[in-house]
Amino acid sequence: MANAILIVDDSPTMLMSMENMLIKIGVRVEKASSGEEALSKLQSGLKIRMMITDLNMGAMNGIELIRAVRKLPGMSFVPILMLTTESQQDKRNEAKSAGATGWMVKPVQPQAMMQIVRQLVPGV
Amino acid sequence: MKSLLARFIPEARDLIESSSSGLLKLEKTPNDISVVNEVFRAVHTLKGSSGLFDVPALTRLVHVAEDLLGAVRAEELNIDPQLVDHLLSTLDQVGVWINHLETEATLPEDADRISQSMSTVLKQAFSKSGETAVDGKSGADAEPEFRRLAASALDGCDPDDRFEAFAQLVSGLSVQCVEYQPADDCFFNGTDPLAMMLSLPGLISLTAFPVASFAAITELDPYRCNLRFQALSVAPKSDIEHHLRYELDHVVLTEVYAEDLIVVSGLPSDLAVFGDFYNEAVELLARDAFAQIARSAKALGAVTGPDLASTKALLWLASALEASTPDKSLVAALIEAVLTGTFRRPQVHATPAVPSALRRPFKRALDIISSQMRGLQEIPFEPSVLTGPKATVSNLLRSLDRDELLDSVETAGEQCVEAGSFDPFLHLLEKLVADIPSFAGAENGAPSLSKAAVEQPLKVDEADKGSAQDERDASIRADPKQAPSRILKVDQGKIDALMNLIGELVVSKNSLPFLARRAEEVHGSREMSREIKEQYAIIDRLAQEMQAAIMQVRMLPIADVFDRFPRLVRDLSRKLAKDISLVIEGGDTAADKNIIEALNDPLLHIVRNSLDHGVEPPAERVAAGKPQCATIGLKAYQEADYVVIEVNDDGRGMDPAKIRASAVKKGVITPDEAGRLSDQEAINLIFRPGFSTAEKISDLSGRGVGMDVVRTAIEKLGGRVSVTSRIGEGSNTKLMLPLSMAVTRVMIIEAASDLFGVPMDLIVETVRVETKRIHKIKQAEAFVLRDQLIPLVRMADLLSLPARPLVDDAEAVLVCRIDGRLVGLVIDDFRVGMDVIVKPLEGIVAGIPGFSGTTLLGDGRVLLVLDLKELV
């Protein structure tokens, strides 16, 4: 499939680890290391099938990013997952009302990643 | 993936270990919230990490345990020994699976079944304690049980799907009805409800309904979700909830009962055959002849018209009868449906709240009584044991409003004491098991679900008990090889590799003195020789420090072994109906990991002996004026280069006279020899091979089972074992083990014109003995060393090789202590002492007696290390 999954995290390690998992599942990966970078990539026409973003990032956090992304044309229906830690459960509802499809608990494990991607992106 | 699993396995073992020991602590101090938290966290983490692998059975079971512990943490549930039992056996099972995972990378085939039945047991423990503790407060679990599907709830569901779900339910699975009404703007969150429901685990049927009737297509907003879904699934509730975790706010799960699924519809019929069938079936049902009803139903169903409602009823009936224990009220209702063509739900479930209330105490009653029966069948008669079961059964009867039966419990108890057996009490329990269902009322109300629930725990417990228990004790928690230590998080292979390298370094440095000698003798440079020796001294010191450091890394606290014992002692003392407290001291004493690992089996043996044979039954202790509760002590401490482990008990001790008699009877010694033995020497007989391995010697007060095996194991580690005992006061077993065993100090000797190593710890001293001081007594030789006559053995003779001719008039004699006796070994000459790594004999030389291994010398030669114990 042509369109990629966009992963957003300010930790290069997390980005790399998620990228490896996703590549193993066989999807193309686009990376952004901040909310701003993700947003500008999408604004300049990047087409994606799913986005996974961290919650805590520099200036723009995950929830703000999700809100902004949902307003972009063509991004209304794209599944978006937010990465949270075990202790940030209260943020999940906030993320959902900002437009997230769901969440994943960090550290993300390959099995969980595969399951959720297959569930949300048909044909993977 | 594979390496992740490799990381998970030791982690899981650690978590199992720490939660088990936490649970044991909790049993003593149930209110210690910090321990509760600790155990909860461990189990929680275990569940979490297990979720990374495809081991749903394991994850599910751990999840149920976590729920229980969560309830304990929330003070909704009290910790009691039974709960601890359940949780411990759960952890044991998980441990077994982890072992299987390690070797096979998958769970065993029966894992699902075991997981299911153990979860049922745990959930029962939950609802039971939850209810007795704070009635109705067990909210999360109790609530769904009371929620029932409305009679018409499944009307939209395809009858074939309902039939399939019914068959699954009858076979023992639980069926959930999943109702999902997504938010109407859910598409804008990236949610696709249809995709989610189609991928629901365990999906049997899926139906969709419009929430509001659809507007004309011209008016339709396709992006407002106007569908709700209903599904039947046979997956465990937790799996379903996990799958739908982002949408749980919009999901309702309801457990489906057999009668919810039955739908009988079709053409009416007044064929006489259905009437005949009805009469026959009603009569068969009265006799519980389920199999016959099933046969008739199938036979008739095959010939009557497939569109008739009665034929449909026959098919449902045949399916219902597939259950291992068919639900009688359901069967009765279906038999009626064959006649009438309409299915009426059995009365028991007419009002949802009542059946649960009715069913629960009485299926639990059966469960409790069965477990009491099993307990009593397994142990020898002992009047005091009856107190508990009597109280339990009495309370049970009171709770069932059967106070009139209380007297029969007392009477049975008295009869037991008279008869000296549990039989009268067991008979009473059997009778109760037969009668209890009738307490619940005429409709004989337990649906198949609850019957299955009663039977499953039986299976679990049986597997748990009986003779398999001992092996399980050993395999689950006693084998340290399977449970890496908490401290050594480094792959053991890496430490071993490091150890080997340092060993090689120690050995290579030993070549420097050779070099120094060559410098002097061959090249004539005394100066060079001196410098080499100086450098050697430095390298030697560094190597020793390095070696000490790596030894330190390999040191583990002995608690690693000791920690397994509280559980063992607890389980065994319960099983043996003995009252025993275990006192552990010095758990932080450290020793090399090889020692720690090898210690486990011998120690297990010794402690088991104390439990089985040393400690008397409570009554006997009281009669002997001792406290009813026996004490077994496990103590570790360091003494010079040894770690000492003592196991003591205050049991009946060993009787030297009986040991003598038994040893003579077994032909281990002659009656003459027996007479000459001191009491201590008599006790030492238990270490003789052949003494204790024969049959069981529980009649012989004290212990002794397999002590020769213990001794062999300990001596292989370079240790010693001794036993002291006083009749009536108890026994003490003392193990002495070297702190580390990786490097052995040997003395190099010349014998029969070759070099050999002799372990330094056997050597008492080296002397030169003038030939004239050697006395010949018959064939034997001996000499006197400081007023002590020491027998001489010629090494050349032992090796069947010619000795080197004597140069001067004195023999080189190595005085060794072997099995406590001094022996003088006549050799050709002494050489230096040296630290070496002894490697076991391999290949074709393996198994040659008399040698314990080989080592590499500094000049590249291979040195054979002698096993003096075997040679002399």
Next chain:
Amino acid sequence: MPLVFEGNVIRFDGHCTVEEALTLAQALVDIKDVEIVLSSCESMHTALLQTLIAGQPKITGVPQSKDLASLIRTLVRSEG
């Protein structure tokens, strides 16, 4: 594009996504005697399913998922 238009026939091909729901709804209004072919449909979004339910077009062919097939069979008329 997963929705393939051929005359009065709309073929669902592969994974059919939410973005096409509006097109489908419009097509159900615009095309006379519209016929939906589902035999090569691997999955469809909820939005497409409910559009089919609302429009009740003629369906031929069965989607690959047996559960999806049975949903369509009960919710959308299959013959004229």
